[in-house]
Every structure is written in structure tokens, then in C-alpha cells.
Amino acid sequence: MQTLWFLSSRLVKGILVVLAIVVLDFFLIHFAPGDPAAVMAGESGATDEIFLQQLRVKFGLDQPLMTQLGLYLWGVVRLDLGYSYRQQMPVLDLVMDRLPATLILTGAAFVFSLVIGVAAGAWAAANKDRPLDRAITTISLIFYATPLFWMALMSVLVFSVWLDWLPGFGFEEVGNTDNVFERVLDVSRHLVLPAVTLGLFFTAVYVRMTRSSMIETARMDFVKTARAKGLTEGVILRRHVLRNAVLPVVTLAGLQAGQMVGGAVMTETVFAWPGIGRLMYEALLQRDYNLLLGVFLVSAAMVVVFNILTDWVYRLVDPRIEVAR
Amino acid sequence: MKAKLLGTLATSLVLAASVAVPALAGPKEGGRANVVIQPEPPGIMTGIVQNAPAQMVGGNIFESLLRFDTELKPHPQLATSWEISPDGLTYTFKLHPGVKWHDGKPFTSADVVFSADKFLRETNPRTRASLAHVETITAPDDLTVVFKLKETFGPFIRMFEAGTLPMVPKHIYEGTDFKTNPANNTPIGTGPFKFAEWVKGSHIRLVKNPDYYEKGLPHLDEIYWHVIPDAAARSVAFETGKIDILPGGSVENFDVARLAKTKNACITDKGWEFFAPQAWLWFNHRQGVTADARFRKAVSYAIDRKFAHEALWNGMGKVSTGPFADSTAFRDESALVKYDYDPAKAKALLKEMGYKGEVIRFPYMPYGETWQRWAEAIKQNLEDVGIKVELIATDVAGWNKKMGDWDFDISTTYLYQYGDPALGVSRAYVSTNIAKGSPFNNVGGYANPEVDKLFAEGATAFPDSARQKAYSAVQKKLSEDAVYAWLIDLKFPTITHCNVKNLITTGIGVNDGFKEAWIE
Numbered sequence: 001m002q003t004l005w006f007l008s009s010r011l012v013k014g015i016l017v018v019l020a021i022v023v024l025d026f027f028l029i030h031f032a033p034g035d036p037a038a039v040m041a042g043e044s045g046a047t048d049e050i051f052l053q054q055l056r057v058k059f060g061l062d063q064p065l066m067t068q069l070g071l072y073l074w075g076v077v078r079l080d081l082g083y084s085y086r087q088q089m090p091v092l093d094l095v096m097d098r099l100p101a102t103l104i105l106t107g108a109a110f111v112f113s114l115v116i117g118v119a120a121g122a123w124a125a126a127n128k129d130r131p132l133d134r135a136i137t138t139i140s141l142i143f144y145a146t147p148l149f150w151m152a153l154m155s156v157l158v159f160s161v162w163l164d165w166l167p168g169f170g171f172e173e174v175g176n177t178d179n180v181f182e183r184v185l186d187v188s189r190h191l192v193l194p195a196v197t198l199g200l201f202f203t204a205v206y207v208r209m210t211r212s213s214m215i216e217t218a219r220m221d222f223v224k225t226a227r228a229k230g231l232t233e234g235v236i237l238r239r240h241v242l243r244n245a246v247l248p249v250v251t252l253a254g255l256q257a258g259q260m261v262g263g264a265v266m267t268e269t270v271f272a273w274p275g276i277g278r279l280m281y282e283a284l285l286q287r288d289y290n291l292l293l294g295v296f297l298v299s300a301a302m303v304v305v306f307n308i309l310t311d312w313v314y315r316l317v318d319p320r321i322e323v324a325r
Numbered sequence: 326m327k328a329k330l331l332g333t334l335a336t337s338l339v340l341a342a343s344v345a346v347p348a349l350a351g352p353k354e355g356g357r358a359n360v361v362i363q364p365e366p367p368g369i370m371t372g373i374v375q376n377a378p379a380q381m382v383g384g385n386i387f388e389s390l391l392r393f394d395t396e397l398k399p400h401p402q403l404a405t406s407w408e409i410s411p412d413g414l415t416y417t418f419k420l421h422p423g424v425k426w427h428d429g430k431p432f433t434s435a436d437v438v439f440s441a442d443k444f445l446r447e448t449n450p451r452t453r454a455s456l457a458h459v460e461t462i463t464a465p466d467d468l469t470v471v472f473k474l475k476e477t478f479g480p481f482i483r484m485f486e487a488g489t490l491p492m493v494p495k496h497i498y499e500g501t502d503f504k505t506n507p508a509n510n511t512p513i514g515t516g517p518f519k520f521a522e523w524v525k526g527s528h529i530r531l532v533k534n535p536d537y538y539e540k541g542l543p544h545l546d547e548i549y550w551h552v553i554p555d556a557a558a559r560s561v562a563f564e565t566g567k568i569d570i571l572p573g574g575s576v577e578n579f580d581v582a583r584l585a586k587t588k589n590a591c592i593t594d595k596g597w598e599f600f601a602p603q604a605w606l607w608f609n610h611r612q613g614v615t616a617d618a619r620f621r622k623a624v625s626y627a628i629d630r631k632f633a634h635e636a637l638w639n640g641m642g643k644v645s646t647g648p649f650a651d652s653t654a655f656r657d658e659s660a661l662v663k664y665d666y667d668p669a670k671a672k673a674l675l676k677e678m679g680y681k682g683e684v685i686r687f688p689y690m691p692y693g694e695t696w697q698r699w700a701e702a703i704k705q706n707l708e709d710v711g712i713k714v715e716l717i718a719t720d721v722a723g724w725n726k727k728m729g730d731w732d733f734d735i736s737t738t739y740l741y742q743y744g745d746p747a748l749g750v751s752r753a754y755v756s757t758n759i760a761k762g763s764p765f766n767n768v769g770g771y772a773n774p775e776v777d778k779l780f781a782e783g784a785t786a787f788p789d790s791a792r793q794k795a796y797s798a799v800q801k802k803l804s805e806d807a808v809y810a811w812l813i814d815l816k817f818p819t820i821t822h823c824n825v826k827n828l829i830t831t832g833i834g835v836n837d838g839f840k841e842a843w844i845e
Contacts, residue, residue, distance in 0.1 A: 017440075031721040032722070032723070033719075033722065033727070034720075034721070034722025034724075034725050034726040035722070035726075036722075038722065038725040038729065038763075039721055039722050039725060040367065040376075040661060049719065049763060050450065050453070051450040052762075052763055058504070086367050086369075087367060087471055087525065088367050088368050088509070094525070097525060098525075098526060101526075153557060156561050157561075162562060164565065167567070168549070168558065168561050168562065168565060168567075169558050169562050169567070174528045175357075175530065175547075179795065185366040192598060199829060235542065269554050269555050270555045270557070270558055271558065272551075272553040272554060272555065272558055272562075274525070274526030275526075279526065282364070285722070286721075286722070287722045297718075
């Protein structure tokens with residue numbers, strides 16, 4: 001019963017938050033100078049007043065702003081996110097088309113950063129103040145501080161241009177094969193550079209967080225008790241220290257997971273990865289209002305969902321935590 | 326170092342010149358061309374979407390009645406021959422027999438009448454403006470079309486180019502809403518390649534049209550247009566061999582010299598003759614110091630165009646000397662008042678007019694790194710003669726808004742001139758083309774009844790000698806007034822791997838389809 005109350009109250013709050021975000025985004029986007037009709041007309045190289053007006057009528061931009069908002073919200077309620085002016089497709093279809101690529105990329109980066117980050121952090125904590133600890137900490141600091149776009153370009157330069165080990169752009173080698181296994185292999189090869197590049201920043205964060213949290217937990221009384229009981233260091237670290245130290249990492253992982261669906265604008269752009277982040281970036285430049293709002297809405301909804309899930313995972317990791325009402 | 330880079334480019338240009346000449350062994354059949362497309366177009370039905378990437382892909386699917394060589398002379402395409410009556414008012418075209426649409430239906434004169442009289446009048450502003458001179462379009466038989474004009478219109482023949490007057494299938498579009506017809510997503514034309522698939526955000530694939538009416542063409546089996554949004558990534562894709570062709574503007578200019586030196590890279594600046602893009606500096610004629618001709622002349626003298634031409638444009642194109650670009654018809658060098666780089670003259674003019682250090686707002690064109698660097702160079706040139714400049718950064722939408730609202734003092738821009746002053750030059754100078762809210766007309770606000778009259782005369786005078794008289798006079802007047810500061814007659818480099826042969830064969834360049842291209 002308590003669980004049901006928790007879920008339903010969180011869901012209602014979540015829906016209200018998402019709607020508020022949509023309304024806010026709607027006004028922010030419309031206050032940016034320029035409109036999509038002028039951008040599209042400009043791309044045509046030549047235009048006239050009739051053409052501009054045709055576009056504005058077609059996109060409903062000739063309506064008052066509040067009418068446009070009302071129509072948009074009414075559409076959202078019916079799960080109709082409108083039509084993309086620039087891409088000439090329904091927004092929902094576009095977002096759904098791009099979602100798999102984004103989920104593959106951000107999912108791979110998420111798993112990579114979480115596994116490597118927590119493992120390396122735990123390893124560093126177990127070897128506190130030894131050369132291994134210093135090496136891991138320094139490397140993670142470098143990854144933490146390096147701008148993502150630079151990392152992306154350098155990884156393409158080294159692994160794609162110089163060494164020719166991995167493809168530097170795209171989702172797959174288009175038109176090469178229809179064999180499913182070969183395609184999976186091909187997509188995996190294309191995934192390595194963007195996923196690792198995207199994952200490195202969070203890896204560094206997990207390393208530092210896991211390490212400091214474990215070192216702090218290792219000072220607790222229950223660890224002394226475990227040691228007094230005669231447990232081995234490995235068991236103490238795995239069963240007692242790591243499990244208790246992992247809570248802040250879960251919080252962070254929840255945040256990262258929420259951002260996943262928003263895509264990775266920089267990574268997707270540099271690696272020509274056909275995901276949501278790139279879609280959002282292009283929509284912004286082209287003032288493709290409906291598309292931009294659609295991407296924002298889906299991202300906001302996912303952040304809310306992952307926040308609820310994170311709270312849920314807290315309970316599993318640490319049963320002492322009561323479900324907040 | 327710069328001389329060395331230019332030397333490399335020059336060598337590559339010579340190499341590329343050989344690209345246009347078929348090898349003795351003859352073209353190799355088959356293969357696939359991988360090309361960059363940037364940005365991803367909203368559609369590739371060129372009757373509806375006219376932006377450059379749409380035309381680049383659509384030029385393989387849709388055709389017009391004629392093609393134009395680098396001298397802008399017409400050649401047969403869907404028309405085998407054409408006749409212009411002695412009074413210049415009647416144009417009669419004989420169509421190629423046996424042409425089929427990609428769905429197998431025959432292409433006839435009814436399609437031409439529908440495309441010109443119905444479809445494009447509604448959808449294409451540029452075509453609409455030219456068709457305003459047309460009284461009737463008739464089809465006496467299946468293979469003959471007659472255009473009767475209300476008055477002579479000099480550039481009329483230049484309309485029959487794939488980007489301006491693409492033929493669209495009447496049997497698919499008649500009686501439908503042209504802009505929402507589902508066929509826009511699976512376009513059907515008469516061209517050498519057929520639409521196969523479009524994976525949004527990834528690629529567009531075209532395949533050979535086996536029933537193409539020109540026997541032995543096309544040579545390639547398929548073309549993949551890859552969407553790669555980042556300029557650096559496009560360069561890398563070319564270097565690693567994933568991409569064979571980088572159409573003009575695909576990579577930043579500062580990367581061109583480096584790419585030209587990479588293994589198996591050929592570069593050419595051919596294929597821009599028809600479009601004749603010209604870059605210039607707008608002046609806002611309505612207010613402040615930019616309304617004073619002496620100030621405009623001072624700016625014109627202060628800008629070092631040669632530096633920008635060599636350092637920012639790799640020596641491609643030509644330094645502009647007047648409002649008509651190098652390959653635009655009726656250009657008359659002898660009529661121009663020229664503004665060579667001369668900071669001393671600029672300073673003297675500023676002193677004469679009593680310039681008091683008013684800050685000039687410069688929202689430069691946000692079309693990438695090259696344009697930003699150019700704006701910085703211009704700012705430096707102007708500050709060298711004592712003009713204070715505020716650079717204003719915007720994105721494309723924001724810049725369009727500023728220009729449409731006349732919220733600027735100076736700004737860079739470039740426009741296509743389409744080979745003829747009546748098609749691409751007059752729109753930036755005539756007072757009838759001043760309208761707030763649109764960023765694509767005479768946004769500088771220059772208004773001169775004499776210039777209006779000369780442009781009108783030039784458009785409709787007959788024969789060409791009469792047009793030349795009007796256009797020489799207008800060039801003299803515009804340059805005397807230093808209406809805008811004309812910068813560079815642009816040409817964008819097309820970079821290919823050298824085994825790509827015969828890619829650019831006309832003045833329309835990569836937009837004219839890849840039917841003659843082959844891969845060695």
C-alpha cells in the first residue's frame with residue numbers, strides 16, 4: 001500500500017513537473033530571435049513574401065502565441081507532439097526513430113563508466129596512498145578535466161586516422177551487409193569510440209566518488225567489527241565496505257541515466273551518431289519549435305522516471321531507507 | 326608557407342582540370358560514390374525544397390529541359406532542340422522522345438506545362454518571379470512545348486535548369502496538395518538515378534536508373550549521401566577513405582589546403598559558374614554614417630580583399646570589383662569605379678566627412694568559422710583606418726531576424742546571381758524589393774529611381790546589346806555610389822579522391838547530377 005502511494009504520488013508530481021517544463025520551454029524557445037520560416041526560406045537561396053507567409057501559415061506561426069501553446073498542450077495530452085517543420089515528419093516518429101541509437105550509445109557509455117568507474121575506484125581505495133591509487137586518481141582527474149569535444153576529436157585522430165583500428169563516424173557501414181550478426185558486430189565497432197569518449201567523464205566521477213566513499217566507510221565501526229570477526233580483507237571490502245559506500249554512486253548513476261535520453265549532443269555531432277542529441281541541436285539552430293519541444297518533453301519525462309527509479313533502487317541497496325511520502 | 330599551400334592548391338587544380346576529360350580507356354561501369362551531404366535537407370523533392378543540399382541530391386532525380394556549360398551556354402537535356410522567335414517572345418522546345426518517369430509512365434509535354442504553369446508557380450518563389458513574364462504555356466503535341474512571353478525577358482532561357490525549373494510528374498501531383506503529397510518522400514523524376522532509401526540522420530541512397538533515356542548513362546550503380554554534421558568529422562571521413570566526394574562548403578576553408586595535400590586528393594573550383602555566388606558587405610542606407618557615400622567609400626577602400634582571398638578563401642574565386650560577379654552576364658569592368666585597398670584614401674574620406682568615432686554594429690553572417698574569421702579581418706581593417714566596430718555574434722535564425730528588422734550598420738552576406746543580373750543581382754538593389762521582416766531582399770535599403778529604371782530596362786530589353794547598355798550604366802551608378810562593399814566572387818572547392826572521374830561537367834557543378842561520373 002505504501003509502495004502504491006509512493007508510486008502514484010510521484011507519478012502525479014512527475015506529470016506536473018513535465019507539463020511545467022513544457023510550458024517554460026515553449027516560451028523560452030519562442031522568445032529566441034528568429035523563426036523557422038525565415039531559416040527555411042533562407043536555405044532556399046531566394047524567397048519572397050508569399051513564400052514566407054505560406055510557411056508561417058503552414059506551421060501555424062501566424063496564430064497568437066497563447067493559441068499556439070493551447071494547441072500544443074492539447075496535442076501533448078493526446079500524445080501528438082506535432083509536426084517537424086524542418087524534417088517534414090511527425091515529431092513523435094522522429095524521436096522514436098532516433099531513440100534506439102541514443103539508448104545504445106548512452107547505455108553503453110553508462111555501463112562502461114559504471115563498471116570501470118566503480119571497479120577502479122574500489123581498487124584505488126583498497127590500495128590507498130600506494131602508487132596504484134595515485135595512478136588511478138591522476139588518470140581519472142585528467143579524464144574529468146579534459147573537454148569532451150577535444151577527447152572525441154583526439155580519439156578519432158588516433159584510433160581512426162592514424163591507427164585505422166576503428167571507424168570514426170556513423171552508426172554502421174551503410175549498405176555493406178544484411179547479415180544480422182555482421183551488422184551487430186559492425187555497429188559495435190562503430191560504438192566503441194563514441195561510447196568510451198562519452199563514458200570517460202562519468203568514469204572519472206565514479207572513480208573519485210567510489211574511492212572517497214569507500215575510504216570513509218572503511219573507517220566505520222562495523223568494519224572494525226568485521227575485521228575482529230576474522231573476515232578476510234577481500235570479503236570485508238566487497239560485502240561490507242563497497243555495499244555501504246555505493247549509495248552516492250547510485251544517486252549519481254540515477255542522474256546520469258536521466259540525462260541518457262536527452263542524448264549526448266557533442267558526442268553525437270562529432271561522431272555523426274544519428275541520435276536524439278543531434279536532433280535537438282539541429283532543431284535548435286533551425287528554430288524547429290515542435291521538434292525541440294518534443295525532445296525536451298521526452299528528456300524531461302525520462303529524468304522524472306529515472307528519479308523515481310533511483311529512489312526505488314535506494315531501498316534495494318539500503319533497506320534502512322524509508323520510502324519518502 | 327602560404328605560397329607553398331597555394332602552390333599545392335594550384336597543382337591540384339591543374340590535376341582536377343583533367344577530371345573533366347574522359348580517360349582514353351573510357352569510363353568504368355559500376356561502383357558506388359560516397360558523398361557528404363550537409364546539412365541534411367528537409368526533403369529532396371526539388372520542386373518543393375530548394376536548399377543547396379536538396380538540389381545536390383535531387384539533381385540526380387529531377388531534370389529540366391536544358392543544362393548549361395561553364396560558359397553558361399545551353400545544351401539539350403529533356404529538350405533536344407529549342408527555337409526563339411525573332412521578336413524574342415516565343416520559345417518552342419522539342420522534347421526528347423521515349424523518356425519515362427521512374428515509375429514507368431511516359432514523360433510528355435503535358436508534364437512540362439503542369440510543372441511550369443501549375444506546380445512551380447505555386448511552390449518556387451524564384452521560378453514564380455521569372456514566370457511572371459510568361460503569358461501562356463501550351464503543348465501543341467506530346468513532344469512540343471511553347472512558352473509565349475508578355476514582354477521580352479532576357480534571362481528567360483536560363484530558367485530551364487534543374488534547380489529552377491525541375492520537371493515534376495503531372496500524373497502524381499495533379500489535383501493534390503503539392504506540399505503534403507506523400508510522393509515528396511519517395512520522389513519520382515526522369516533523372517539518371519532513382520530514389521532508394523533515406524535513413525534520417527544517417528544517409529540517403531540513390532540507385533542507377535536502368536531505363537535512363539541517354540544510352541550508356543549513368544556509369545555508377547549507386548550514390549550514398551552521408552550525413553556528417555561536424556566539419557572536422559567530414560574531413561576525417563574523407564581522409565580515411567569513407568567518403569569520396571566533399572562538395573563545395575563541406576569542410577572549413579582552413580582545412581582545404583591540408584586536405585588538398587593528402588594522398589589521392591584532387592580539388593577543383595569548377596561548377597559554380599551558373600550560380601556565381603558573390604560576397605559583399607551590406608551597408609544600412611537608412612541611418613547613421615553608413616548613409617553617407619563617403620563613409621561607404623572609405624570602408625570600401627579600407628578592406629584588404631586580397632588578403633581575405635588568399636588567406637581565408639585559399640585563392641579560389643576572384644576579388645570582386647563591382648556588383649556583377651565574374652561569371653555573371655553583362656559584367657562591364659570598364660564601367661566600374663574601383664575601390665582597391667588604400668587605407669590612406671579611406672582615412673582622407675573619413676576626415677572629409679567628419680567621422681567622429683561612431684561605433685558600427687556588425688552582426689556578421691554566422692555561416693561557420695570562415696565567415697567569423699573574415700568578420701574579424703574586416704574589423705581589423707576598419708579599425709586600422711580609425712573606424713570603431715562592434716562584432717555581434719548570432720546564430721542563423723537570430724541573424725535572419727536582425728537583417729529582416731534592419732538592426733545593423735554593416736554585415737557580410739553572399740547571394741547567388743544565377744548567371745544573369747535580372748535573376749540574381751537586381752534583387753539586392755531595387756527599391757521595389759525593400760520590405761521589413763524579410764532578410765532576403767534589399768535589406769540595405771538602397772533606393773534610387775534611376776537604378777530601378779535601368780534594372781527594369783536590362784531585364785526586358787531586346788536584343789542583348791540593348792541589355793548590355795542598361796547594365797553597363799547600372800554598374801557605373803552602383804559603383805559610383807559605393808552602394809555596398811563588394812568583396813569576393815566566391816567559388817567553393819569540390820574535393821574528391823582522384824579516382825573519381827568526370828564529376829563536374831557543367832556550370833551547375835555537383836547540383837547537375839552524377840550521370841557522367843565514374844570511379845576508376
